[in-house]
Amino acid sequence: xxxxxxxxxxxxxxxxxxxxxxxxxxxxxxxxxxxxxxxxxxxxxxxxxxxxxxxxxxxxxxxxxxxxxxxxxxxxxxxxxxxxxxxxxxxxxxxxxxxxxxxxxxxxxxxxxxxxxxxxxxxxxxxxxxxxxxxxxxxxxxxxxxxxxxxxxxxxxxxxxxxxxxxxxxxxxxxxxxxxxxxxxxxxxxxxxxxxxxxxxxxxxxxxxxxxxxxxxxxxxxxxxxxxxxxxxxxxxxxxxxxxxxxxxxxxxxxxxxxxxxx
Numbered sequence: 007x008x009x010x011x012x013x014x015x016x017x018x019x020x021x022x023x024x025x026x027x028x029x030x031x032x033x034x035x036x037x038x039x040x041x042x043x044x045x046x047x048x049x050x051x052x053x054x055x056x057x058x059x060x061x062x063x064x065x066x067x068x069x070x071x072x073x074x075x076x077x078x079x080x081x082x083x084x085x086x087x088x089x090x091x092x093x094x095x096x097x098x099x100x101x102x103x104x105x106x107x108x109x110x111x112x113x114x115x116x117x118x119x120x121x122x123x124x125x126x127x128x129x130x131x132x133x134x135x136x137x138x139x140x141x142x143x144x145x146x147x148x149x150x151x152x153x154x155x156x157x158x159x160x161x162x163x164x165x166x167x168x169x170x171x172x173x174x175x176x177x178x179x180x181x182x183x184x185x186x187x188x189x190x191x192x193x194x195x196x197x198x199x200x201x202x203x204x205x206x207x208x209x210x211x212x213x214x215x216x217x218x219x220x221x222x223x224x225x226x227x228x229x230x231x232x233x234x235x236x237x238x239x240x241x242x243x244x245x246x247x248x249x250x251x252x253x254x255x256x257x258x259x260x261x262x263x264x265x266x267x268x269x
Contacts, residue, residue, distance in 0.1 A: 073100060074123040074131055082262065083108045086147030088229040089262040095122030098142075110146035117141050117242060120252055137219040138239035143253065148233035153226045155205045162193055162205070170195075175244045194222075196246065204250065208240055217241045226250070228257045 078093040082105045090111070094103045098112040116127050117139060123131050130139040150157070165186040173179040173194060180193040188207065196204040208222040221240035228234050236253055 073098075074128075075100075075103070076124050078122075081105060083111055085109070085111065085145060086231055088147075088232045090145070090257070090260050091262050092260055093122055095124065097122075110144055113143040113145065115141050115143065115256070117238065117249065118245070118252070120256055138217055138241050140219050141249065141253070142219065142237045143257075144235045145257065146233055146235075148227055148231045150233070153233070154207070154224050155203050155226075158193075158195065158203055158205045166193070173243075175246065177243070177246065194243070194246075198247070204246060206246065208243070210240055214241070224250070226254060228254060229261050232257070 075094050078095055080091050081094055081097065081103055082089060082091045083102070084090075084107050092111070092113070096113045096115060097103050098114050102108060102111055114123075114131070115121060116130060119127070121127065127139075130136045152160070162180075162182075165182050165188075167181045167183040167186075170178045170180045175196075177194045177196045180195065182188045182191060182193060190209050191207045192210060194206050194208055198204050206222050206224040211217050211221065217239050219239050220237045222243065223235060223237045225233055225235040234253065234257055236249075238249060242249060
């Protein structure tokens, strides 16, 4: 008896290299996940580049201004019993460029233009070697009943050392006693047209190359009880009368009456 057996034709087993070839042929070179991640990275880099570009320009402008502003927007400030309306670009410090009460206001002005910070004058504000072309003002509520001219007879005249000597442009130089507490300062005086005496304290540099924006200082009274202390370079001493008149006019024309402020 014979049993019929179905013959099965068996395929030979695939070699390891054949499996590997099938895997390679079925795996994409770049997966969808990789494409998504790459696209996200490119978008992020583009956004970062844009932010750096915009931020760089903004920061560059801020650095170049170095705290200055060319804005002439008016700021109304009250110091003691006086109110002033000033353009922003004459105020030295950003914290003072706001409406309201202040203990003092610090200003800088070009001489002889009597203007605040502007692009055409930026070198005088940015370059220390050119700062002699600026006048610095500090406006505060007066604490003394007399300004510098008024203090000459009751105070300064008792602190003088030696005889006065003529100085330039009709001025007289007075030396102060070593124990007076004024270090190397001298006192310069000059008669004014109204009969009063102009008085300024200065540290006179040995050479013109050593002149600075703060060689001389003087204070005057303006308004109800404002004290305006201003500093300027000894280079401008020949213009002492013009500087004094210009500063007085600058401040007085910016005083605001109480009726204008509604107080």
